[in-house]
Amino acid sequence: MNTFTRSVELLQRAMDVNSLRYQVSANNIANSEVPNYKRQEVNFESELKRAFESEADTAHRFQLTRTDEGHIALDEPYDWRKVEPRRVTDWTTTANANGNNVDAESEAMNILKIQMNYRLLAQLESFEFSQMKTAMRR
DSSP, X not given: OOHHHHHHHHHHHHHHHHHHHHHHHHHXXXXXXXXXXXXXXXXXXXXXHHHHHHHHHHTTSOOOOOSSTTSOOSSSOOOGGGOOOEEEEOOSOOOSTTSOOXXXXXXXXXXXXXXXXXXXXXXXXXXXXHHHHHHHHO
């Protein structure tokens, strides 16, 4: 896979994850007064990092031979395209007297951060395509 395709796929995945983060934060704000509601967040980058590290480590690993498809494949890297974002619920904290742990102000700031990050990702994707357009002209 060439770097352009990989970059565009990664940017699109990051934009999808940001959209999910926006929905989760908006849901947290909507439920900020609901008794015993626990805030959620999205975990994606740590799994993506693990997939990239397994891909990089594959070149230096010992190659194993499988004689049957049922055997466990130990030397295959974790494909980054199969990494999915996960919603994680924070069960450990309680910020309000009603058992709720949502801070509406921090969630609102989180939404602003998500919006700015999304704009940056869109600009990066636009830059990738403008680079390709420039290369095709020559």
